[in-house]
Each structure stands twice: as C-alpha cells, then as structure tokens.
Amino acid sequence: MNRLPTCCAPLQHHWPLPRPIPGAVLVSCAFDPARLAADDFQRAGIEPNASLQRSVAKRQAEYLAGRVCARAALLQLDGRDYVPATHADRSPIWPAGIRGSITHGKGWAAAVVADAASCRGIGLDQETLLDEARAERLAEEILTPAELQRLDRSQLALSVTLTFSLKESLFKTLYPLTLQRFYFEHAELLEWSADGLARLRLLTDLSPEWRHGAELSGQFCVNHGQLLSLVSV
Structure with missing residues (x-):
C-alpha cells in the first residue's frame, strides 16, 4: 500500500x-x-x-x-x-x-x-542531549582517559553526548566494512568545533586497512535538544 x-x-x-x-x-x-x-x-x-x-x-x-x-x-x-x-x-x-x-x-x-x-561506509546516530548529572555519571564509561583530560566541563553535557553519538556513528560506519565489534574505549574523539565538524581516531585494529591510529572525520548538529552525528568514509 x-x-x-x-x-x-x-x-x-x-x-x-x-x-x-x-x-x-x-x-x-x-x-x-x-x-x-x-x-x-x-x-x-x-x-x-x-x-x-x-x-x-x-x-x-x-x-x-x-x-x-x-x-x-x-x-x-x-x-x-x-x-x-x-x-x-x-x-x-x-x-x-x-x-x-x-x-x-x-x-x-x-x-x-x-x-x-x-x-564506502556511512553511519548516522541521533541522541537526546544528556543532562549535566547524567553526563557526569556516564563520562568515565564513554570517554577514554585522554578524552577525560581534554573534557571541557563548561560544556559537559554536550561533550559527553557528542562523544557517545560520534562513536556510535563510527561503529555503524566501520562494522559493515570489518565485521568486527568494538566499543567506546576503542576509539577517541580528538577534537570538535562549534561549526559541527569533528575528528576521531581508532584505538584498536579492526582489519588490515582499519588499524590503530586511523583517523576519520565526523560532523554533527544540535536542534531542540537533539544531537545528530554522522561519520563517513
């Protein structure tokens, strides 16, 4: 129909x-x-x-x-x-x-x-922005030690939500290419900017092509408390 x-x-x-x-x-x-x-x-x-x-x-x-x-x-x-x-x-x-x-x-x-x-690959993820208290609780589960060191606490809720979402988008991009599962600790968000652009790095080997240290670009936007992120290769 x-x-x-x-x-x-x-x-x-x-x-x-x-x-x-x-x-x-x-x-x-x-x-x-x-x-x-x-x-x-x-x-x-x-x-x-x-x-x-x-x-x-x-x-x-x-x-x-x-x-x-x-x-x-x-x-x-x-x-x-x-x-x-x-x-x-x-x-x-x-x-x-x-x-x-x-x-x-x-x-x-x-x-x-x-x-x-x-x-070659594309991943899309949508998340509701975390509140400050939940972002504080989840930060150590989602962020690597290096990400925690770089964390801008003046934008805690956005930073933690964005890191979570971009890593979800990264997984959706690379899993179909490698058929290897990986988790929050296996990638890091290196930087992001107010204009909606970001850069991530793998912290594990997934395949001969996608190895520890590989970097990928991401992007995001925020509307009415909802964050949308995308990673593509």
Whole structure:
C-alpha cells in the first residue's frame, strides 16, 4: 500500500548537517508511538517480523519510522522501492552497491543512503542531549582517559553526548566494512568545533586497512535538544 503510517509525521528530505556528502540522501520524520494504529505496517507496506510483532508500541513505531525513511531515501537516490530487512545482529540489510544507516531516538527517526561507488561506509546516530548529572555519571564509561583530560566541563553535557553519538556513528560506519565489534574505549574523539565538524581516531585494529591510529572525520548538529552525528568514509 505504501502510505505514510498514522504514527509518522510527513517525511523531510533535507540535509541538516553542516557538510553534505556527495551523492548521499537523508530523509527524516517525527513519529509518535501513541498514534501507532493496528494497520500501520500494512498501511506502509512493511512486513514486521515475529519479534517485532511481540514488541511494545515504542519499538514498533521507531522501527516503522526508520524503515519508511530508508525506503524514501532509496527511492530518491536511485528510484528503487526497497525496505531494508534485518540481519541477525539487528543491522539493516541494504541492497548490493548501497551504503546506509538508520537511526531513531525520542520521537524522531532518520535514514541516510549513498551509492557505494562514492561512499564506502556511512553511519548516522541521533541522541537526546544528556543532562549535566547524567553526563557526569556516564563520562568515565564513554570517554577514554585522554578524552577525560581534554573534557571541557563548561560544556559537559554536550561533550559527553557528542562523544557517545560520534562513536556510535563510527561503529555503524566501520562494522559493515570489518565485521568486527568494538566499543567506546576503542576509539577517541580528538577534537570538535562549534561549526559541527569533528575528528576521531581508532584505538584498536579492526582489519588490515582499519588499524590503530586511523583517523576519520565526523560532523554533527544540535536542534531542540537533539544531537545528530554522522561519520563517513
């Protein structure tokens, strides 16, 4: 049927981040789990798996919103009508020759896609800004000792949220290329600037190409208490 689910607001085709990625398409939408209708999956033409059918409304709505965005992004990119299924590790299954990433947070979802010929890997992550108290509690779990030393405590909540989000985006970028899991302590945020640009470094070997010391660029934006980050290669 391929209509917009009741729980989703109209799609936005935009690029809210500071630096466009050539050939990449980003689509987002707001969603409300309280508005999830019994026929929303059928309405959207998306088949939920058994696990998703048993899950709560929040999980169903965020999955549905993310897949609706992904399908719209692919349609804009190359005209194909395709909804990414899910690997056993819960990562999306993209068509051959496509790189992509899906993210969802509190009432908002987005997907970004690009042709593999122009983009080898791409990761997108959205987070609600932490409050100061939670940022203080989580800092030592998320930040490396070097990051803690560089931490600007006048921007504690933003710094910790940004480090978390960029490392999530980094994982989404490199995991499909290496099939190696890594964690917060295996990468560090070297620097970031108010104009939304950042630089990260790997602290572990993932593959012969992606080794300890490799550096990658990232970018981010903050709107209404929500942080969106992206890493690409």
